[in-house]
Amino acid sequence: MTEKKSGLNETLHLAPNIYDKVEKIPTRNGFGHGLVELGHANKNVVALCADLSDSTRALWFAEKFPDRFIEVGISEQDMMGIAAGLAAVGKIPFLSTYGVFSTGRAWDQMRTTVAYGDFNVKIASAHGGISVGADGATHQSLEEIALSRVLPNMKVIVPADYWESKKATIASASIHGPIVIRFGREKVPVITTEKTPFVFGKAETFRFGNDVTVFACGPMVYEALIAAKELEKKGIDVRVVNMHTVKPLDEKAIIDAAKETGAIVTAEEHQVNAGFGSAIAEVVVEHYPVPMKRVGVIDRFGESGEPDQLMVEFNLKSTDIIKAIEDVLSRKKK
């Protein structure tokens, strides 16, 4: 019998003021800083980029460790192969470009060279999500989770904020094998602190709750927390779980939530089809079916627009999570 807890998880050292004056930093900066730290700590860490080094923040590593930085030009498929070759001779390569080009353009190379061969390649996928903004659909990557989680040997991390991005980057150097880590372009709320634990493969309950669970990844964790706070006013007790590791999934956290709260909502800035919500649904359906609703991009390409405006237009706000919660609660067995 688990004790019925409520409210934010105090043991995780989350950021104070999450609900009012929250600081905002792009997650790609966490990658940039994490990579520089790795550069100091481990001389085998090398970085690659394909003509986007400022955008992906690989430039910060390049400035500190020019001899361990490989600029490949606009050649993403080449980059994936070079990274595999570097791994084959004992390096720990971090390649970086936009998610559409790493997990998309170079997918076959990622599949057959990197994943099939289980090479120790870290794939930093920048500009994930609709919030890329004005560049539009071609640059708004909405498929990385689907494209990478389908591959055996592949691991996938979608960090929620700056600190988690930095920790995930650093942690990934000591986890063997290929890993896709997804970052965003825009500034997003910093909801954790340097002290918040990050354990690869372990979901963290950011907010306790017993009526329904929201599993979220990336900056949608913040939206989920806002939704939970709002629903508190209506007496609805929402559990919010930060699922930074999308593969392998923390199945126990999912099954526990299904049993204990009886209803599940997922939230991702990504296609729901074959994405994060679908991954959770696979576990729920096989182990403990309960009413579920997936919040995310529903089978459409992105568009040009202001990041905030697009999050509203594509139904990716806390208000959309609230609607989804109300929907699953109406279907939940009393």
Added chain:
Amino acid sequence: MNYSVPDMKKLATEIRKDIIRMTCEAGSGHPGGSLSSVEIMVSLYFNVMKHDPKNQAWDDRDRFVLSKGHVCPVLYASLARRGYFPPEELMTLRKFGSRLQGHPHRLKLSCLETSSGSLGQGLSIASGMAIGLRMDKKSPRVYCLMGDGELQEGQVWEAAMTGAHYKLDNLCGIVDVNGLQIDGRTSDVKNLEPLADKWKAFGWHTIEVDGHNVEALISAFREAERTKGKPTVILAKTVKGKGVSFMENKAEWHGKPPSKEEAAKALKELGETC
């Protein structure tokens, strides 16, 4: 209708102003590589290509494929100035709901032949068009504009082999050789030279030309038309940011819009009178 060279020179300046105004208003976008492609686009849309803004779906129109999709400001401005849509619409670039997406989308704007934004893919599409048109014994020609950095994509060279193998003399590639990409000079990032020799070795009729000289460009396009049994590539030597002194030859203006003040300065240089 073919425009005269002096008319085209005036249009080039108008289009440069459009590019500045559009990217300034949008607050993002790619002025550098748009400005370097102005004369190439003007030669094609106002002289070389057979097309009809009043009959956009005309079967026998020449086809244009913008492979370096990020320079859509120059394409949109050329289309608007040529009568495909009202120039006022240019100011909606990159805004939510606009037909003028940050990278071209053919389902939004029907006068576009393709959607693009992921580099290196256009020449393959253009080859497919050229092959298909030839199968049907149709006369249209197919043009494809690429960036020089873009040539680092392997797919471009796969397409280069296709074009030569299938003797696509109805296909003409144009490379905007401005010497710059995002991370710096192409020669520093990943060297392309000897570029003309590469295309020649791949079996293409290769013409090197001053990419800001409309007459020279037009005569290169005519030479391409006369060349039989192989595709032609025009290597157009240009200046990235051309026409705006503080943008010229600077990698940082690849994907940065001018501020209001910078735009005013640029428009003044381009001879805005208002």
